[in-house]
Amino acid sequence: MTTPRVDAGVAPTDAQIAAADAAPGFMPADEAMALYDVARQYLSKDDAVGIGVEIGTYCGKSTVYLGAAAQPLGATVVTIDHHRGSEEHQPGWEYHDTALVDPHTGTLDTSARFRRTMFDAGLEETVIGMLTRSTTAARVWGRPADFVFIDGGHSSEAAQDDLAAWSPWVRLGGALLIHDVFPDPADGGRPPFEIYEKALASGDFTEVGVHGSLRVLERIR
Template sequence: MNIDLTKINNIKGFLDNEEAGLLYRLALEASKSAPCLEIGSYCGKSAVFLGTACKENRTVLFSIDHHTGSEEQQPGQEYFDPDLLDKETGRIDTLRLFRKTIDDFDLGDAVIPVIGRSEVIGRAWNTPLGLIFIDGSHAYESVLNDYRIWDGHVLPGGYLVFHDIFPDPSQGGQAPYLVYQEAVSSGLYDVQPLFKSVGVLKRKACPLNNR
């Protein structure tokens, strides 16, 4: 894995480095057959790991985010960061730092920013994917929409990956976990071992089911 971890630690983000390493390994396998996609880019930490793997296989990572911050990142909320506030508009804008991250790691041809709401983009999407990483808004309805709109694009043998999966409610919010459980119950995926807060599902060998 040719990633400078000293530079990684300078990127704003909530993804654990060991979890990020898992994303790299999954994407390195998955991107041999198709591009990968993430929902929720923030400042680009996960995109570096996923995108580096895709670059090694001469394919791309599509990175979806509206870049105006999630609910808990707005002014006055728990995860508000004044460095991300556009003083002209008074709104959160993470796109500038995301682009800087991608440039810093020379991933301009491997990471394709897709700016917008994931549910809108998903309804117009046609490209099969080797891996989808769901880490956007953690509001239940948003996670559910991301799963239901996008999971049909995962190729057989590909991965559907969720971040912030906490079976114990005392450790974190339950929305991603509840949606992860719905995906498990669908019977379309083989459940891989939970790694920290990353839930990994591998699509069974069945026809692509676009919804």
């Protein structure tokens, strides 16, 4: 099952696609467009509240597609990240990028690169960046969201915490989006697949779309 295009005549601008392409990140182009379509679908429903949430910003590659969907609708995307990187971004790991290390602290800091991406994409008035851990942000959050996109830390603890903290905020009829879901362990890590299974097992969500490793679950109760 693949997620259909909401409106084949609507797409991110060339400048937005260029900004996303230039940003460091790990979202394949076809999954990014599927993310755009799904965000636009749920933000434009008659009962939409006009807010989408992204857990895991990094440098804003996927955020561009979410913001591009929200912008013409007058909706808002809130993207949450501590900007110190996940486990795989740390020194000695496969995805460590020395260009993103802050010389003052000696640690990874992707916040400035994220702001550059939003500037280049023309999305500074559409996207709100929260610089904190997702579980900390959840403690002060207080309203339903049309979608929550989980693409943060891929350790078991981080993934489970993101699901527990943020899935309750998906409004009835809204969507829980989970990235890097691989049923075959040979294809990728298990935590995103495990929270995908947990969300379905709760009975609160049903699967309505699949595109690559992106899963779209709609809240039904």
